[in-house]
Amino acid sequence: MPEPTLAGGVVPPVCTPLTPERELDVPSLERLVGFLLDAGVHGLFVTGSTGEVAYLPDSVRYRALEVVVSTAGGQVPVLAGIIDTTTPRVIEHAYAAKSHGANALVATAPFYAPTHLVEFPVHFRAIRAAVDLPLIGYDIPASVHSKLNAEVVAELAAEGVLDGLKDSSGDLDGLRAVLELVDTSTFTCFSGSETLADLGLFLGAHGLVPGIGNVDPEGYVRLYDAAKRQDWDAARTEQQRLRQLFKIIYVGDARMGRYSSAIGAFKEGLVTRGVIDHATTSLPMIPLNDTERAAVRAYLTDAELGPL
Template structure:
């Protein structure tokens, strides 16, 4: 499905349901996609951070993306994460994603070894030249240990290399400066800026962001759709109220005790425990080596779902 120019709205980064044996759970994934579409999302993003792409094998990635494309069946665009350490590896994922029917690609800067902004720009140009699909940059310094400079993003937007940005930097000030720079060159009409910070969506939309890629949207896609619609209609008090409800629900990502598990395991385990409790997926398993949520943490997730009006 052609990607809107610019892409806007709610684009959830889908969790990848797994069986207890660690295989991609195709039935649960299809049910998860259907629930997202029923909530009114504008696109879906497979194989992002919430999709555990860093922990899946190449074969699992392909299986999850193929199943997502099949389940969506052309109703909204499918963005495919092609996240990896080097340009060569990203190119392999990008070609595979194109062959599986993805509508757009999402890539971080190279990581593990640091890259200069000029090298990062060259990386994105190589990917875009190799695969004729819209390419969206993913700025997530917490994972790749470098931030995409605004000057580089504006340059790549201007020459058509990039179709947009998913900003998960958490730096709302930098996001606003980028939006100003894009507007100054008229690029805001073609280059999508999507916030990945689900706690400040109303502020990002007020600043001019085109949409949101909310991990918590796995759990409550309808809430983010309502938030986006309120913001676009200028109903800022209603948008803020919906944002506040989602902020309270976001506490589920902290259900796991830091003494017993990583932050990533707590976040992903919280999303999957919620989806299991809601009856969307059959199993809340996460990919190795992430530890599962203990029973008391799952109880806390259930309480938050009840308080949010979801259970």
């Protein structure tokens, strides 16, 4: 059977369901994968930011990937986040991801260790040389505190080192610059924005990687399909609805950081929809309280997203 190809579309960054004891909740993860596939998504991105990759022990990272690959059964490509601080550590994750069945790898620039922009190409070249799988650069300055600029991306694309970009920078002009510099017939650009997805697609992005696509994958598939047929009014209408739903990430802002609030809200949304059993998040994230969980449920009601 040929491996699924990385062609774009809606590729949710899959949440990592955890038991109350913070072990991987395998049955919930299997249901989540089935739920996303039934909605018509075009790929699955495991151990990304929405998957709590920075918090997971390596054994949980690899088991989650194994479960997703097995459950997807080759229906769509599975992308594995190999995110870590420095090149040798990332390469170890790359070896493990390939051995557990990933179809493509997703890596950020190095972080924590002082790394200069001129060293970024060395980093990505070393990953690609070590493991010959499609490699997606992950531009997320809020987390790694460095920007993958368009010139570096284009250089690595021309060399065949990078096969795509996941742009979570929020910089639409930067995304436009990448799309102008690369060969878009061979290089796949994904927008990581939940609220600017329609604009990213209008600029020429090939796909979307929306965190709240875990909760409402059908909505992002509708948005993507509308954009593909160039029905920008329908895409904008769907985006406006999803933008309202995305406000669930703010339910815990009074007590916790935005990341804790967002991941907790995504998981609570999945519990409300009957997809996963628990909304447990990793330590030291603060869990949502009853008031905040009720607010999540109210947002889902407004979006006409009830239990399955």
